[in-house]
Each structure stands twice: as structure tokens, then as C-alpha cells.
Amino acid sequence: MDRHLFLFGGSPPFSLKMAKQFAEIATLADAPISILFIEREGWERYMPRYTQALEKEGLVQFEYLPLPTTPIHKVVDCLKKSAGIIIGGGNTNLYADYIVDTAISKAIKERFELGVPVAGFSAGALISPELCVISPKDNVRQELQFRNGLGLESNLLVAVHFSQWKDENHLRTAVQKFKSNCNFGIDEDTCVYLVNGQLTSIDGNGGVYQLENDEIQKILV
16 A cells, blocks of 8 residues: 655645645545544634645545543544544644554554555644654754654654744754654645655645755755
């Protein structure tokens, strides 16, 4: 099965192109889309930002899985029946705590390997690779942090809100420290779509950047 990973550099919604691509894969199975997110007051009003573009492409079944209040066994059960998985944005360390370091991680990876598309927004994008590298602008200690990710792709480093946070130095430091083969600095309102670990397309209103030969360059696809 081909593996489909959508990495967004900021908050939802899906871009129209990526919503169409995600929906085309997910509609191959008559099953819901699971949305994992850190629970906060008024979350119900926020969910249409994830779903509206997908609904226009014909997806109508969604499972909302707020964390940590949803029991892990229920989350795992929902994921095993999902046609697609969305991981939201917010506090990256909390996403790692509640998803990566639990049985949820294994369930996501198993579905991903079976061809179920996974989309990560901001924090969701950061925890998707094998290594989650967190910008100083994304934690209270204001320092570069790293921890285990989901392992959906190896040898990949991701930085989000890239231009908005002016995070060129963060990406440079991360690449030099961890010697990754591939890296992306993704702007808000922008998505990188990987198939079997290979960059397939980019869409959105911003740019995607890569450190190569000690220079940060904008990727054109």
C-alpha cells in the first residue's frame, strides 16, 4: 500500500487541492475520518475548520477524539476503523504526551502503513516523523527540544510556521544536530504532501523551504 502523509505548516483548513487529494484516498473505504486534538473549551465550534473542505469533497463521517478525556481504548478502536486520520495543532509537547507516548501511536502507524491518509496540522505535523523537533518559539522554556515522534517517516525534520516565526536558525540548528536526510520548513496556510516518503506536491498560500548545502532555499514543485 502507498503511504500518504499531509504536513501543514499551520492551522486548518485544508487547501482545496489537498482536501480533494485526501478525500480521494479516504473515500476508498466507507468509514469515518478520525480527528485527534487537545481538548479546549469550545472545541465543537472549531471542528468545521477541519471538516468543511472535506465535506465539499463528499466526506460526511467524522469521529471527534478530544484528548486526554477520550479513553485511549476508544481512540484506538476508532482509529482501527478510520478511512483517514487528522492530527490537530496546539501545544506540541502535549500532543507528544497524549499520542506518541501511548498505544494511540501504534494504531496510527498501523493504519498509515495500510494506506490510510494522515494529515497533521502544526503540532500534528511536528509529531509525525520519527523525531519531533520543537522550536524555541513553541515551548515555555524557549529552547530547542526533541522527543520521539510517531515514526510515520524516518530521516525527516519538520519546522512549522516557518516564515511567520522566522525560524531559519531553528531549522539550521536542527539539521546540523540531527543530520537528517530531508528537512522542510513549512509556512502557515501551506501543505507538503508525501507519498511513500517522497515529496509529491506542495499547495497553499505560503512557501516550503529546505536547508541544502548550508543554504535555505525555497522548494519549487
